[in-house]
Amino acid sequence: MESSPDIIVAQATAPIPSGIGVLRVSGRSMEALVRSLTGKGYPVARQASLRSFYNRAGDLIDHGLILYFPAPHSFTGEDVIELHAHGSPVVLQELQVHCLQWGARLANPGEFTLRAYLNNKIDLNQAEAVADLIHAESSQAARSAAMALSGRFSEVIHSMISDLTMLRVRLESDFDFTDEELPVFHEISFRSSLNHLLERLTRLVENSRQGALLREGKQIVLIGSPNVGKSSLLNALTEEDHALVTPIAGTTRDLIRGHMVLQGIPIHLVDTAGIRETGDLVELAGIDRTWLAANKSDLALVVVDVRNGLTEDDRSLIGRLLPDQPKLIVANKIDLLSPECDAVSELKHSLAGVLPVIPVSAQTRDGLDVLKQEMLSGMGIGRTSEAPLLLARERHIGILVQAMGHLQEALRTLESEFVAEELRQTQLKLAQISGKEFAADDLLGEIFSRFCIGK
Incomplete structure (x- = not known):
């Protein structure tokens, strides 16, 4: 799945009367749209500029702020424009209509975050953390979601993948040197590393299950x-x-x-x-x-x-x-x-x-x-830790449990080729969490369809 060149627009704040309402636009080559809306070109990047907003007929809609985030240094990795107007649903609707008449299209649910993922601004776990942060129902859940959004969960997963890679390298190299008396997968140090990795994965599953309670x-x-x-x-x-x-x-x-x-x-x-x-x-x-x-x-x-x-x-x-x-x-x-x-x-x-x-x-x-x-x-819930838990989803827990199963099988088997395959399967499973090495289109569609429109 590749990022679309279309220009998308959506209201990023709730469609209710409020002090401020934000309209978000993302795409490429949007200076003509900005000029049509404000009578001027792009403002200085990442600085709020006071502008007047007009409709297609040139009538004044509102006075507000415009922010410009040029690619690739933006949330989506594309050019992003934010219009901060008074929070009247009518005003925000008029601004959105102007963008649609100009040629933009209404964003799908989660499409801004999807583009951030497709443009390598965030990984899949961080993308899911955006939705978790928005829907957090407690301060602990919000802190855990923010930790995942900052990349903490992904760092843990990537560390395990890195360790798996090193173990696989040691094992694969053994296939080229069959003269060795003791195969690598029988060495105490190799099996000790496997056991240590399994212990880390087991602790991560437990932490993730506790974190899932904060969300669900x-x-x-x-x-x-x-x-x-x-x-x-x-x-x-x-x-x-x-x-x-x-x-x-x-x-x-x-x-x-x-x-x-x-x-x-x-x-x-x-x-x-x-x-x-x-x-x-x-x-x-x-x-x-x-x-x-x-x-x-x-x-x-x-x-x-x-x-x-x-x-x-x-x-x-x-x-x-x-x-x-x-x-x-x-x-x-x-x-x-x-x-x-x-x-x-x-x-x-x-x-x-x-x-x-x-x-x-x-x-x-x-x-x-x-x-x-x-x-x-x-309900079998003890006192939870004050430290933020990893706010995992059922998808993550299921993947981690499957990865544990492959590691356990690697420790049980007596054939080096089978060990190598189980380690490869473990690595593939863990990669599904961040989506860096695995991202089926149907999985992405399922995840991002649950987002709100302005994200």
Whole structure:
């Protein structure tokens, strides 16, 4: 796939009213377009210049700043123009229309970043990091994405590829000197290097899996009988009024989603319809969606009214959840217990340690900090490092795991030709992450189609 000579244009800021809006143009030989827009030629490179912007009829659109980044020292590696105007969607639309009438075309999603990759300004992993930085849902995720964009992840991969190259050179040279008593791949130093490389790759996979949590997050479903306080708990955990709360059972008919961040990990909460026997078709549809959401979640919070203990309906509900699905019992409404009531202990005793019981009050927020820690533990998430993790994607993790498999096979085999082939396959797999040596058109299309238009 080669970079297109077309001139592309797109709004780089959100199409909503704002103080400033930015229109980005990339291509070659755009001075005529700049003169048509502003009445003047290119401004001084990489310096903001105040200009008036006109439409094709010569009518004034706006006053703003223009920035010119000449090739190859630009984000895309081509000539790039940025128009900084007042952030009216109408103004930005008029400027874009002018460019389209002049002969530019509207950029495809991710096309600016795709051109940066095709012009060797960034590698494939850095290109993906652009999207991750834009969509980061926590400060830790943003720092990790910025680290990947700076090339840290790529440096780690390239270091491994370099070490693989040296091992392959040693092995291939052995084929030309068959007089040696001990083949290279049987030498202690060679196998030690292979084991060390496998250990590095194993650590990288673990780091990448933790980093993937920062990008993808976890889904937690709140499930229980009607009127046990699921919606109140959702609002309390997210500190926003996502769900309508009333004393009327069955108020929640559809899935209601909320968002929170725990230890830098995005948590997607799903409030569901209360489970009960009903003839209401709308409520039944909501209950069906409840079970679909529950089966896809990483953790189920089974909310119960602590005053009622664990009812038969609660036990039936727990029994319908997937056996291997992590679950917690959230004993809500402890603020309504009388001082002499020991309902929490009775509830824990009735479960006999089968499931953890966390007493909380969605109204007073008591117990929420303990619940948050138990939510993380229930999903198998320990305390994350303060240092930025490698914000890997499932694509990266899959490739790394396959590369590990080839290295493990290289250590098991007894034939030097097979060792050489496994090392070659390992190197090819790792190269897919940066895309420097491997970049199928369908893979690029899949990656960049997920970007927003102005990137």
